[in-house]
Amino acid sequence: MSTAAVPHADAPSSPGRGVVLEARNIVMRFGGLTAVDDVSFQVHEGEIVGLIGPNGAGKTTFFNCLTGMYKPTSGEVTLGGRALPPRPRAVVTAGMARTFQNIRLFGNMTALENVMVGRYCRTSSMALTSILRGPKFRREERESIDRGRELLRFVGLDDKADHLARNLPYGEQRRLEIARALATEPQVVLLDEPTAGMNPRETEEAMRLIFRIRELGMAVVVIEHDMRFIFTLCDRVLCLVRGALLVEGSPAQVQSDPRVIEAYIGGSEDDDISADELTEEDVEVLHAEGVDVEPSRTSARSENGR
Numbered sequence: 001m002s003t004a005a006v007p008h009a010d011a012p013s014s015p016g017r018g019v020v021l022e023a024r025n026i027v028m029r030f031g032g033l034t035a036v037d038d039v040s041f042q043v044h045e046g047e048i049v050g051l052i053g054p055n056g057a058g059k060t061t062f063f064n065c066l067t068g069m070y071k072p073t074s075g076e077v078t079l080g081g082r083a084l085p086p087r088p089r090a091v092v093t094a095g096m097a098r099t100f101q102n103i104r105l106f107g108n109m110t111a112l113e114n115v116m117v118g119r120y121c122r123t124s125s126m127a128l129t130s131i132l133r134g135p136k137f138r139r140e141e142r143e144s145i146d147r148g149r150e151l152l153r154f155v156g157l158d159d160k161a162d163h164l165a166r167n168l169p170y171g172e173q174r175r176l177e178i179a180r181a182l183a184t185e186p187q188v189v190l191l192d193e194p195t196a197g198m199n200p201r202e203t204e205e206a207m208r209l210i211f212r213i214r215e216l217g218m219a220v221v222v223i224e225h226d227m228r229f230i231f232t233l234c235d236r237v238l239c240l241v242r243g244a245l246l247v248e249g250s251p252a253q254v255q256s257d258p259r260v261i262e263a264y265i266g267g268s269e270d271d272d273i274s275a276d277e278l279t280e281e282d283v284e285v286l287h288a289e290g291v292d293v294e295p296s297r298t299s300a301r302s303e304n305g306r
């Protein structure tokens, strides 16, 4: 991926910026499994925060707790200092929108209609007004169409307004999902694997788009497996492992933290490979993934095999 070509937008430093989203001691249990284990974090205005971790670490479950899809077993989420009720619609109305790991669009609706759906939480027309199609309804509908077209332009889909969502290529569907999230006028946008399945060019475009979303004043929280993407994009990165927050810091700190490297190469109780035993091949793979690891940490295993 040629993300090196993408300039890092002026990263606002967190201190001095207000906290917009805060999660305190979130725990989510499914029967005997603790999927999120006492995780707390803060997101500041205009900040881009990355959430990484191996498969099953609890990243999506944490998003689901933030967005009211799940009612956490315990803990609290606040947006702009106000406690968020664990109901998705209330969360969207309060100012937090999200996209999903598996794209969730209305396939048989046009791109424009999909974005307009996102506007509904900001329009006041009630069912009766809609049925009667009175002047207020028509004015709000006009405004929704105009705003929808503006957002399609923002994500680079202005020429696709009348295309059915299901007919759009994968990368464009992902951008359409982002446009629909932006239509809710959020303060914070949560993106769950926004570049999954994208080619390098689409990934680079996605990065530029997220920087432009931040320039509009929104904070962004991103789950991604593409480390290079995360470390280039984010101001701050959190790494979850087995539901718990393992490391939090700047991309440089997280990238070079041996605990993160261990978590990714399987240095768990199920696997006896530790960061001290990296082969040169391991290091090459980690470098390709954007994880910084010193050559001195390698062992002679590359010569001897495992």
Ligand SMILES: Nc1ncnc2c1ncn2[C@@H]1O[C@H](COP(=O)(O)OP(=O)(O)OP(=O)(O)O)[C@@H](O)[C@H]1O
Residues within 6 Å of the ligand: 030, 033, 035, 053, 054, 055, 056, 057, 058, 059, 060, 061, 062, 101
């Ligand atoms: N609704 C559910 N019921 C029971 N277990 C669940 C549920 N949702 C998630 N889990 C479990 O919680 C753990 C965390 O899953 P989650 O999907 O949050 O991880 P993740 O970090 O997002 O993984 P990935 O990177 O693979 O998407 C997993 O063990 C998963 O099987």
